Amino acid sequence: MAEQKICVAIKNVSKQFGKHVVLKDINLDIREGEIFGLLGPSGAGKTTLVKELSGLDVSTTGENIVLQQKMPDLKTINRIGYMAQSDALYEDLSAKENLQFFASLYGLKKKKQNERINEVMQLVDLTDHLYKLVSDYSGGMKRRLSLAIALLHEPELLILDEPTVGIDPVLRKRIWDAFYQLNNGGTTIIVTTHVMDEAEKCDRLGLMREGSLIAIGSPVELKKNTNTESIEEAFLVYGGVAHEA
């Protein structure tokens, strides 16, 4: 990590859907250039939080400052790449047509569009499948195409909601290689996951449970502080579940 500048500042953020409190007073700084993982079981509030950071939802109280702007902010949204949990692709179009559509939405000019389409498809290793209909893509290919789309406008911050769910280990490694490549180029990455080996790949983690952030630290720190050997065990200790050695 070259710098310690703050990319995302989450300040006293709470979220309620009706009476249901989904996020409880979250405070978190994410640094520029880091890969930050939000780890927690289903329903912990990870998606709700990253949607707020992406400008797709708003907090009930508190504020989310992303790239020095209070969210939601239209200009800032254009500096973020967001990959949702389920793929938002047009199945009846080819990959290239999908990419062109989203590139136009991002306002990229024709020449730039073609350049970026080639670059992002190379990064996700789909160059040979550019003209294939998305309906003929496998699940893993669709995930990689979604990632390519999120990268078209060269975002400074990439937010990935469970990017490798349902993906086999070989492909998962390939996708993570792409994340590292982007991160080495300076992109800050926020990734939600409930996969422990994926959590180990992050620079720092925020452990979430029932809408609360119960611990923040590097994988090594979290294990050391709880005297455990795995993130899974550390999570249980932070969550108040007895740790049996």
Ligand SMILES: Nc1ncnc2c1ncn2[C@@H]1O[C@H](COP(=O)(O)OP(=O)(O)OP(=O)(O)O)[C@@H](O)[C@H]1O
């Ligand atoms: N639009 C909504 N209206 C009402 N409740 C919602 C809405 N969106 C999310 N929730 C609730 O908020 C809680 C947190 O959901 P969220 O999707 O943020 O969790 P998550 O940690 O991302 O889980 P998963 O890993 O399953 O995606 C859940 O109880 C969910 O039912």
